[in-house]
Amino acid sequence: MAHTTANKEKLLLRIKKIKGQLGGIEKALEDEKECFNVLQQISAVRGAIQSLMSEVLDGHIKEHLGNHVSDEQREKEIENLASLLKSYLK
Secondary structure, eight states: OHHHHHTHHHHHHHHHHHHHHHHHHHHHHHTTOOHHHHHHHHHHHHHHHHHHHHHHHHHHHHHHSSTTSOHHHHHHHHHHHHHHHHHHTO
16 A cells, blocks of 8 residues: 555545546536537546556556565465456446
């Protein structure tokens, strides 16, 4: 968890931006904006979430699968990560 603690402010800023983007989608729907504009905003949110996932995943891999981890712990982390990626990619 040290990787999320170290980057806490940066990650929280990303979350706030994503919340703002989601609010923009909500407003666009309420205001009955063109569907293309709504789709663009949805695409931007998806990209932002994927970027957040990528950043946290990168830190997780470095923290939990590095050389300092025992073989037993590494195997457990690999199983957890494989399960997570399967659900994420559905």
